[in-house]
Amino acid sequence: DSGVTQTPKHLITATGQRVTLRCSPRSGDLSVYWYQQSLDQGLQFLIQYYNGEERAKGNILERFSAQQFPDLHSELNLSSLELGDSALYFCASSGGSGLSTDTQYFGPGTRLTVL
Amino acid sequence: AQKITQTQPGMFVQEKEAVTLDCTYDTSDQSYGLFWYKQPSSGEMIFLIYQGSYDEQNATEGRYSLNFQKARKSANLVISASQLGDSAMYFCAMREGRDSGAGSYQLTFGKGTKLSVIP
Numbered sequence: 765d766s767g768v769t770q771t772p773k774h775l776i777t778a779t780g781q782r783v784t785l786r787c788s789p790r791s792g793d794l795s796v797y798w799y800q801q802s803l804d805q806g807l808q809f810l811i812q813y814y815n816g817e818e819r820a821k822g823n824i825l826e827r828f829s830a831q832q833f834p835d836l837h838s839e840l841n842l843s844s845l846e847l848g849d850s851a852l853y854f855c856a857s858s859g860g861s862g863l864s865t866d867t868q869y870f871g872p873g874t875r876l877t878v879l
Numbered sequence: 880a881q882k883i884t885q886t887q888p889g890m891f892v893q894e895k896e897a898v899t900l901d902c903t904y905d906t907s908d909q910s911y912g913l914f915w916y917k918q919p920s921s922g923e924m925i926f927l928i929y930q931g932s933y934d935e936q937n938a939t940e941g942r943y944s945l946n947f948q949k950a951r952k953s954a955n956l957v958i959s960a961s962q963l964g965d966s967a968m969y970f971c972a973m974r975e976g977r978d979s980g981a982g983s984y985q986l987t988f989g990k991g992t993k994l995s996v997i998p
Contacts, residue, residue: 766923797985807970807988820985854924858984866974866984867914870924 768871782843789857796838802851883989902971913954
């Protein structure tokens with residue numbers, strides 16, 4: 765158990781809908797990262813938050829947004845869903861020390877299926 | 880150019896034998912970190928081992944060791960005494976950037992190697 769929790773584990777929805785994925789980082793970790801894993805694109809970085817503020821953006825679509833709350837949990841919002849958004853979405857957390865030793869620990873993931 | 884290259888889509892190893900999973904990387908940064916993660920069929924991503932660009936010794940964690948060859952830009956994972964439970968996807972990842980306390984710490988992943996351990 766990495767200490768990172770994600771809910772829900774599975775999500776099935778229809779095209780055009782909106783969903784929210786939730787992540788709680790390990791105790792004491794300030795950074796939260798979101799990654800998308802799909803068969804065609806592999807594992808891709810979406811966005812990073814550090815202590816409530818957006819730190820970096822990767823290949824995140826404009827239909828997607830995220831935030832980190834004062835208690836450091838994070839939510840990833842996906843809207844106007846398309847079939848191609850079906851993927852495994854991971855949240856990871858780290859201490860955010862800025863050192864290259866800063867290891868990211870991953871949650872169990874949320875498997876999103878868009879029908 | 881891909882930043883992380885894993886050239887072995889799939890590999891087989893006999894139980895109790897050692898196996899090496901290849902990873903090459905591309906970066907112009909002097910300070911970077913290399914990571915290996917394991918993804919079993921259940922889907923979770925499990926951190927295995929880390930190697931820093933300035934580390935002079937190869938990293939080891941139990942049965943896992945990282946064969947780091949900086950000049951060749953390779954960071955191969957060696958698993959000794961393979962077990963059936965080692966059957967999984969293995970991902971090599973890199974974190975670039977200076978140890979500055981600022982900036983993005985995102986990981987860039989390779990496409991993975993599927994390891995199958997044969998009894």
